[in-house]
Amino acid sequence: MVKTLKCVIVDDEPLAAALIKSYAEATEHLEISGVFEDAIVASEFLNINKIDLLFLDINMPDITGIDLFKSLKNKPMLIFTTAYKNFAFEGFELEAIDYLLKPIDYFRFKKAVNKAKEFYRYQHEKQTTGAEESIFVHSEYKLIKIxxxxxxxxxxxxxxxxxxxxxxxxxxxxxxxxxxxxxxxxxxxxxxxxxxxxxxxxxxxxxxxxxxxxxxxxxxxxxxxxxxxxxxxxx
Structure with missing residues (x-):
């Protein structure tokens, strides 16, 4: 049985946030826990609510997505959504599941979500059984299963x-x-x-x-x- 992942979307651009929300609603085993255009409000929500997956824009006013994620006490799986290629290395350092470059099409979005599902399943099986048949590493700004x-x-x-x-x-x-x-x-x-x-x-x-x-x-x-x-x- 596939676990339904609770997700949050943080993007200061209303149209971009709405598009990602529509993609999430069209994708199986995703449950939207919140959509935020204000990064500070999002940070407060994330620090008191447990979620599984975060779709996070990087270049936002007040606080960047990178600083927001670093500030979280409990860090969920992370998928960056941004219009700027030059932040890819920061995404790599924070061990993001994927790095989606705007404009994002649904096929690319679903591929990133499938990676998150697989990584979640890997972590859960490792915790419950202790058995390991694979590992995940970051290479070329994406998560790779080996x-x-x-x-x-x-x-x-x-x-x-x-x-x-x-x-x-x-x-x-x-x-x-x-x-x-x-x-x-x-x-x-x-x-x-x-x-x-x-x-x-x-x-x-x-x-x-x-x-x-x-x-x-x-x-x-x-x-x-x-x-x-x-x-x-x-x-």
């Missing part, structure tokens, strides 16, 4: 990590390797180097201080993480 079974290894590039997937694909996301480790099940993914973590299931062979993956990729093992190899050899 199946754990597709991950070969993860490479650190200073402030970013590159997730190498089967089929010669990769996803680049703004995240530290340590934060990525927190997202992944520790039994299935091991750090072998300050710059690499590997999927245990994708290891084909161990050659001294090097690990060969099923794809033929060779990864180094640093002294700091040599104990990981010893554990595998003794298990």
């Amino acid at each position: 199946n754990l079974a597709d991950i070969l290894y993860i490479e650190s590039l200073e402030d970013y990590v590159k997730i190498h997937l089967q089929g010669s694909k990769m996803v680049l996301t703004l995240m530290s390797l340590k934060k990525m480790m927190d997202k992944l099940p520790a039994d299935n993914f091991k750090r072998i180097h300050r710059s690499f973590m590997v999927s245990v299931q994708k290891i084909k062979a161990i050659h001294n201080r090097k690990i060969e993956l099923v794809t033929g990729d060779i990864l180094p093992v640093s002294d700091t993480y040599a104990e990981v190899i010893n554990e595998w050899k003794n298990s």
Whole structure:
């Protein structure tokens, strides 16, 4: 059974707010809890009412959508709706589900909502069962679902990590390797180097201080993480 998401729309342009409201009314499993043209009033409502999804304009008088969202004590899932491309990075930093550029068509709106539904389902299943078959990361200003079974290894590039997937694909996301480790099940993914973590299931062979993956990729093992190899050899 699909959960109905309670949503709020915040946009100081009446026509834009009305359009998003009409889209939300035409979309299954969305329930509108409020429509606000005043960001301050919206902020007060959001801090005393629990909602699931926020459609938020960025460039508004008195307070920007970015500052409004940062001020919220309980942060819902966020979809930015804006006429300005140059705010995309801020949306990325706030881990928005999606970034809709005005004028917004219904197909694009529904696609963003479907992402929110999927992310909500992922969070709920993770809390209730503890089982994880996938993770969500932000890349190219959108939320991307990655199946754990597709991950070969993860490479650190200073402030970013590159997730190498089967089929010669990769996803680049703004995240530290340590934060990525927190997202992944520790039994299935091991750090072998300050710059690499590997999927245990994708290891084909161990050659001294090097690990060969099923794809033929060779990864180094640093002294700091040599104990990981010893554990595998003794298990």
